[in-house]
Amino acid sequence: MNKPDLSLEELADANKSEFDRLFATQMALGTPIATGGAAQTLTSPHLTEKVTDNAPSAVGPHITTLLTDTYAKAWSYEIVEHNVEPGEVRVLCRLTAMGQTRMQFGTAVNDGNIGIALQRATDDALARCHADLAPNTHADFVSAHGHQSTPQVPGPGPTDALRQSEHISRVRKANTRAGDDVEKSVPYIVExxxxxxxxxxxxxxxxxxMSSGIRLQRDAGTMIADANGHLLVGHTETDLPKMLRASMPDLAPGDVILHSDPYSPGGAGGHLNDWAVVTPIFLGTRLVGFSSAYGHMTDIGSESLGSNSVTTHSIxxxxxxxxxxxLYNNGKLNHEALAILASNTRAPAANHNDLMTLVAATKIGEARVLELCARFGEQSYTRAxxxxxxxxxxxxxxxxxxxFPIEPQSFEDYVDDDGCGNGPFRLKVTIWRxxxxxYLDWTGTDAQAFGPINLHLQESTLQNLVSRYLLRRIDPEMEPSGGGxxxxxxxxPEGSLINxxxxxxxxxxxxxxxxxxxxINGVFSHSADSLVVAAGESNQGLLTFIPEDATQGIALTETHFGAVPARSTADGIDGPSWEHTTKLYSVExxxxxxxVRVDSRRCIPDSGGAGSFRGGNGVATTYQFTAPGALSIxxxxxxxxxxxxxxxxxxSCSEKSLTTKNGERRTLAPKVDRLPVYSGDKLLYAGPGTGGWGDPLRRPVEAVQKDVARGLTTIVSAKEYYGVVIDSDTGTIHVEETEALRRRLLGSPGKRSHFDFGKKTATES
Structure with missing residues (x-):
């Protein structure tokens, strides 16, 4: 395994708002030894910064805190090597504690934020090393809760056993709270x-x-649950306990469940294209948990190619x-079900491959849970x-x-239309405690739409969503589970837009x-202003192009985003999805x-709302079609x-326009179904920007100047909204004019609004 050096550009591209911390983390990887108890101090001549204390905790106490509680100052670790790949970060750590040494690999998903992924992988490796140093802690852990468990893995040799016994004895003498350490250790390692x-x-x-939706845009997800179906890690739109009670009371080893109907008990995905696979995890004949995965299928029938009609009014x-x-019954594949699935799609090969991929993913989760049961014992895993x-x-x-406030507070926002000429549609929530x-009461939300924009939400889905919202703003590393x-x-309300x-x-x-x-974000702004962000694009637009001649290519389906909104501590981020795992399609x-040919894909200047922290700019893509076909948006x-x-x-708002090869331009509605297009026609698809946070006149003039230099803000907007006068030729700030303009604008009458909805909308009617 090599040890690549990441360039500064790669680190900055991962997440520009995290640049300094990512750089410090990268420098830390070159520092051989981190002494126990204290934060790791960089010895680089360029930096003298402590990074361990600044690294976000994965779950509960950071592993370094746990190691310090266990071994006092008698521990240290070394990052031996690391490898960064597009989907995964892998770190090899050496932990030395109480005179003993263990080496383990740790892994983490590379979601684009390399620094956090490296920290997660390091935490994972240290937790594994700690478990190897004290393999018998699971027995103490169980006994502390009135259980008994026999380890189901081969024990250590006589010499190792003696060393480990002496080691645990020293640890107990050094720390009289051994039971507390075990209490913290095993759940942390399990999580x-x-x-x-x-x-x-x-x-x-x-x-x-096989499909681009899962492989390239990552419209998929996974989860692991306990034996009762309660979420431990991951994401799901299924109320698993409800689904199991209603539909699957007789599970057995080797069973694999498939479902996609949001209206079935417990639901599935949000719409029929999302297929969910659930594998019950059995240790012998005892159910110990569930492993699940879902993904967006390319096509599931219906009149519309891709099964994404804009104007359908019935499921x-x-x-x-x-x-x-x-799908599997006692380990036997249900071929009759597969035949039905293949008969109801225009893409049987892609759907079959993706379905088997979902099954394979759940089998990985099953194997890892069984490994934990073997390592710590079934009762230890269950108790953890x-x-x-x-x-x-x-x-x-x-x-x-x-x-949550004691007195009820409300907020509302609107969806433009339903694709069938109706709208806008209001969503309203009231919260209190x-x-x-x-309590979250959605009374006041409009009735369900005629067009296909409706939700059929499970209560547990919304509970998980609110939990994720609160936890991610307090600690971005905390994963919500079903515990709260x-x-x-x-x-x-039944029959409403969201139910x-x-x-x-x-x-x-x-x-x-x-x-x-x-x-949800808006309603918390009165009681938790430090947590909230401005409005996001909150949209995920979808573009589908269907060639007239299938031999000239297959359908193109691309998801579009706006940007990440501004928050109380940083600017918004230009372009990426905010709350989703999906990403833009590769142009190549x-x-x-x-x-199709992509003529351009660019950031839209000024589309992010002005503020003391600027909103993220949207992305504009210009497509040129090289064959006739039909377009849906x-x-x-x-x-x-x-x-x-x-x-x-x-x-700014989103915008779509079509320019024919003859130069005629027409503005398109936000939702378009099967619009004919011809070779040479061009489509401009401009996503919305996101809202700004705080008074723009409080933004540092140097930050405004940098935005102008980078093409994110125009000189006109710098003057109009930020009160910063910049020379169009040199890019320098006219200091005296800027100071005078800002004084005048700050002294002008007019109250700054809590929310700025922009031009007249339904909220002001």
Whole structure:
């Protein structure tokens, strides 16, 4: 394994707002020894900065804190080597404690933020080393809770056993809270291992899938649950306990469940294209958990290629519905079910491959859970899972009184239209708390739409979403689990836009789901202003191009994003998806797959709302079609701007236009179904920007100057919104004019609004 040196450009591209910390982390990898107890101090001549204390904790106490509690100052670690790949970061660590040494690999998913991925992989390696140094801690852990367990893995040799016995004796003498250490150690190791397992599952999905939706855009996800179906790590839109009670009471080893119907008990994905696979995990004949994966299928039938019609008004027009069925029964593949699935798609090979990829991903999760049971014992693993859920419950009990108000407070936002000429549609939520119980009441949300923008939300899905929202803003490394769900009381009015009644169409639910996140964010702005961000693009537009002649290429389906909004500590990020794992399609892959040419893909200057922290700019793509075909678009935020907050200005709206090869230009509606296009026609698809945070006149003039130099803000906007006068020839700041202009603008009458929705919208009607 090599030890590559990442360039500064690579680090900066990973996440520009994290540049300094990423650089410090990279420098730390060149420092051989980190002494126990104290934070690692860099000895580079260029930096003298402590990085361990600044690194975010993965879950609960950081592993270095755990090691210090266990070994006092008698430990150190060395990063021997590391390897960074597009999907995974791998680190080899050497841990020395109490005179003993262990080496282990640690892995983490590379989600683009290399510094955090390196820290996660290091934490994983240290946790594994710690487990090897004290392999018998699981027995103490079980005994502390009234259980007994026999290890199911081969024990160490006589010499190693003696050394380990002496080591544990020294640890107990040095720390009288051995039971507490074990209490912390095993759940931490289990959760770290589960997070790593989830990462492996996602790597299998991305690398093995055939369809571009999963392989290139990562429209997929994984999760691991306990034996009751409660979420431990990952993400799901299924209420697994409800689904199991209603549809799968007789599970056995070797079973694998497939489902896709949002209207079945417990639901599935948000729409029919999302297929979910669930594998029950048995240790012998005893159920110990569940492993699940979902992914967006290329085509599931219906009138529309890709099964994403903009104008469908019933789920019966959206493709094949799959209630919970056993794809594998006692290990035997259900070939009859496969035949039905293959008969209801225009892409049987891609769907079959992706379905088997989902199964393979769940088998990775199953194998890793069984390894944990073998390593620590079944009862230790079960108790560790219980503690993780209990910890999540305790964390949420502490968060709710801090961020939920006693008096009810409300917020609302709007979706432009439903694709069938109706709209706008309102989403409204009211929140409050009673002691440590949190209430979210969506009464006031409009009735379900005629078009396919509806949601059929499971209560558990919204509970997980709110948990994720709160935890990620307090600690970006914390993963929500199902432990705190019982503390949320959710009211979802039946027949509403977010709890549509059967058989309402759901295929374009992405717009309502995105706006729902903005509404949750907005309602917390009065009670938790330090947590909230401005409005995001909250949209995930979808472009589908279907060639007239199938021999000239297959359908192109691309998801579009706006940007990440501004927050209280940093600017928004230009271009990427905010709350999703999906990403923009590779231009090279797109042009290879379909008869299109991408003339340009660029950041849109001034599209991010002005603020003391600037909103993220949207992305504009110009496509030129090289063959005739049909075009469909599902988009939003074309009339309602992403709002700014605390004096910040709103982001720009999205825009779509078609220019024929003869030069005639027409503006397109946000939702278009099967529009004929011809060779030489050009489509401009401009995504929305995101809202700004805080008064633009408080933004440092140097930051405005840098934005202008980078092409993110124009000279005109710098003067109009930020009060900064910049020379158009030299790019220098006219200091005296700037100071005078800012004094005048700051002294002008007019109150800064809590929200700035921009031009007149339904919220002001």
């Amino acid at each position: 770290t291992a589960l997070r790593s397992a989830r990462g492996e599952m996602e790597i299998v999905l991305v690398r093995s899938a 019966f027009g959206e493709g094949l519905r799959v209630p919970p069925i056993k 899972s219980e503690i993780l859920l209990e910890q999540a419950h305790q964390v949420m009990r502490a968060i709710i009184p801090k961020y 009673e002691e440590d119980k949190a 769900n019982s503390l949320f009381d959710i009211t979802l 549509a009644a059967f058989p309402a169409a759901l295929g374009s639910r992405r717009h309502v789901l995105g706006r729902l996140r903005d509404v 892959a797109m042009e290879h797959q379909a008869p 599902q988009d939003d935020r074309q009339t309602g701007q992403p709002w700014g907050i605390f004096g910040g200005r709103p982001g």
